[in-house]
Amino acid sequence: MTEIELVVDPKPQQNGDTGRNPNGSPGAPIANPIVDVCSASAYGDLEKLRGFVERDGQSVSNPDGHGYYALQWAALNNFPDVAQYLIEHGGDVNAADHRRQTALHWAAVHGSIPVADVLVQSGARVEAADINGYRAVHVAAQYGQTSFLNHIIVKCGADYDAPDNDGRSPLHWAAYKGYADTIRLLLFRDAYQGRQDEKGCTPLHWAALSGNVEACTVLVHAGNKSELQVKDKSGFTPAELAANRGHRHVAYVLSNAAKINGGLCEDKICAGTIGTTGYAPILLFVIIILTVLFINSVLLGPSFPKVTAVVGLWGWTGVSFAVVSLIMFYRCSSKDPGYIKPNSGKSATRTSDPLLDIDISNSSIWKGNWSQLCATCKIIRPVRSKHCPYCKHCVEQFDHHCPWISNCVGKKNRWDFFVFVCMGTLTAFIGAVTAVHRLWTWSPIIPSSEKWIHLVVVEHPGAILFLGMDAILLSGVLTLAVVQASQIARNITTNEMANAARYSYLRGPDGRFRNPYNHGCRKNCTDFFIHGYINDDEVAWPSLQEAQIA
Ligand SMILES: [Zn+2]
Numbered sequence: 001m002t003e004i005e006l007v008v009d010p011k012p013q014q015n016g017d018t019g020r021n022p023n024g025s026p027g028a029p030i031a032n033p034i035v036d037v038c039s040a041s042a043y044g045d046l047e048k049l050r051g052f053v054e055r056d057g058q059s060v061s062n063p064d065g066h067g068y069y070a071l072q073w074a075a076l077n078n079f080p081d082v083a084q085y086l087i088e089h090g091g092d093v094n095a096a097d098h099r100r101q102t103a104l105h106w107a108a109v110h111g112s113i114p115v116a117d118v119l120v121q122s123g124a125r126v127e128a129a130d131i132n133g134y135r136a137v138h139v140a141a142q143y144g145q146t147s148f149l150n151h152i153i154v155k156c157g158a159d160y161d162a163p164d165n166d167g168r169s170p171l172h173w174a175a176y177k178g179y180a181d182t183i184r185l186l187l188f189r190d191a192y193q194g195r196q197d198e199k200g201c202t203p204l205h206w207a208a209l210s211g212n213v214e215a216c217t218v219l220v221h222a223g224n225k226s227e228l229q230v231k232d233k234s235g236f237t238p239a240e241l242a243a244n245r246g247h248r249h250v251a252y253v254l255s256n257a258a259k260i261n262g263g264l265c266e267d268k269i270c271a272g273t274i275g276t277t278g279y280a281p282i283l284l285f286v287i288i289i290l291t292v293l294f295i296n297s298v299l300l301g302p303s304f305p306k307v308t309a310v311v312g313l314w315g316w317t318g319v320s321f322a323v324v325s326l327i328m329f330y331r332c333s334s335k336d337p338g339y340i341k342p343n344s345g346k347s348a349t350r351t352s353d354p355l356l357d358i359d360i361s362n363s364s365i366w367k368g369n370w371s372q373l374c375a376t377c378k379i380i381r382p383v384r385s386k387h388c389p390y391c392k393h394c395v396e397q398f399d400h401h402c403p404w405i406s407n408c409v410g411k412k413n414r415w416d417f418f419v420f421v422c423m424g425t426l427t428a429f430i431g432a433v434t435a436v437h438r439l440w441t442w443s444p445i446i447p448s449s450e451k452w453i454h455l456v457v458v459e460h461p462g463a464i465l466f467l468g469m470d471a472i473l474l475s476g477v478l479t480l481a482v483v484q485a486s487q488i489a490r491n492i493t494t495n496e497m498a499n500a501a502r503y504s505y506l507r508g509p510d511g512r513f514r515n516p517y518n519h520g521c522r523k524n525c526t527d528f529f530i531h532g533y534i535n536d537d538e539v540a541w542p543s544l545q546e547a548q549i550a
């Protein structure tokens with residue numbers, strides 16, 4: 001399969017003499033790059049442009065040596081005042097070069113929204129196509145210009161599902177290029193996922209081909225799973241294409257998703273049923289078995305002497321902690337983890353085409369992160385939310401989906417989850433200490449031929465079984481408790497720890513990791529224990545996107 005050919009990206013440097021000049025000659029720094037109308041437009045020098053036009057009488061409608069127009073250069077480098085001037089002085093907004101690209105195509109390359117506004121107000125055709133059939137929406141998708149794409153969809157009604165000459169929509173392009181945010185926007189706007197291009201490829205085929213896991217995940221979660229089985233004209237499904245290209249992680253993710261949705265029967269039992277029901281019944285069974293074993297074989301075991309008052313106190317405290325753990329287990333697995341209801345994030349009222357009516361930037365919870373769009377629920381969600389494919393909802397302050405409680409851990413049940421894990425640790429610890437003490441202080445008359453350890457196993461099989469199971473449980477819950485405690489102290493979620501690179505709000509101006517929700521260990525912990533969660537409304541410092549919006 002051949003690579004897709006891209007629109008030309010001339011990219012002249014805006015800052016004068018460090019790069020190649022707008023007329024395209026690469027090489028050494030140029031002393032004075034501004035020599036005519038086109039170069040003045042490319043560098044945004046309105047003064048010199050006025051001079052060329054009004055004093056020297058140069059035309060703004062003549063192309064440069066490569067056939068490109070002054071308006072295209074102004075659009076590429078986002079100079080709205082220059083574009084306005086050119087149009088007022090006779091520049092044709094729909095003038096097309098030899099590839100039939102217009103100024104709007106060039107504006108899409110760097111996402112120059114102010115120029116696009118000037119062009120469209122002056123009559124630029126939003127649906128103008130170049131020789132490859134690329135419209136401005138295709139170019140924006142090819143370069144991951146999500147804001148630009150959203151702008152021309154909302155403000156100009158651009159057709160975001162239009163095919164190019166090869167039958168590829170903007171969604172194909174965003175998928176191929178791996179721009180997950182652009183994919184989110186297009187799916188949020190209800191772009192058609194099932195479209196097959198001339199080679200029979202869907203957007204998922206292209207995402208699989210380029211090996212982008214996040215792009216594949218967004219597409220699979222938002223789709224109806226039938227696209228996992230679609231074959232291209234060579235007879236390959238997306239998973240097979242990924243495997244052929246050596247993208248093993250993507251192939252694994254896709255074939256797993258295909259198994260859960262209509263694969264073999266046994267696979268359904270392994271992956272699907274466990275996926276939705278989880279292991280909560282197993283954990284409940286284990287806790288009850290352990291409690292019964294502890295009471296019957298350790299505390300009241302007939303082969304042990306009667307418990308002393310101190311050991312009895314320890315033991316029965318452990319049993320009552322087990323009961324509290326069970327109550328907390330029930331609470332955190334049955335409680336709403338913070339599901340975001342559809343519509344709650346929408347600012348617009350529902351009309352015939354509700355998605356087009358949403359002006360995202362007017363939403364009160366919009367913070368400038370495209371990850372706030374759920375392509376599956378079609379909602380704008382608060383920052384730090386994530387869609388859970390098992391619960392089929394977006395969850396606020398999503399931590400992780402815990403199969404052991406068959407529920408998500410999120411804003412509204414993280415406190416219960418943490419208390420459950422801590423109680424579990426304490427209970428398992430008391431149980432282990434009591435059992436070890438009971439066995440250690442058991443002093444039978446040992447025949448010389450027998451070893452003590454052998455006798456213990458024979459005489460107290462229940463206590464030994466309890467100790468083994470309890471040790472496994474203790475190591476699990478202790479690890480979880482320590483991890484959760486350290487994350488609560490830093491006010492970060494498990495999901496954010498695992499996928500930090502995906503979230504732009506977790507990066508500072510220097511591009512390095514920075515958590516804006518960390519208010520310091522003491523405030524994080526007191527807020528968490530007093531309110532049950534930490535409020536996101538106050539951030540330690542605004543994210544880059546919020547600063548830009550403000
Ligand atoms: Zn969702």
Ligand SMILES: [Zn+2]
Binds near residue numbers: 409
């Ligand atoms: Zn979940």
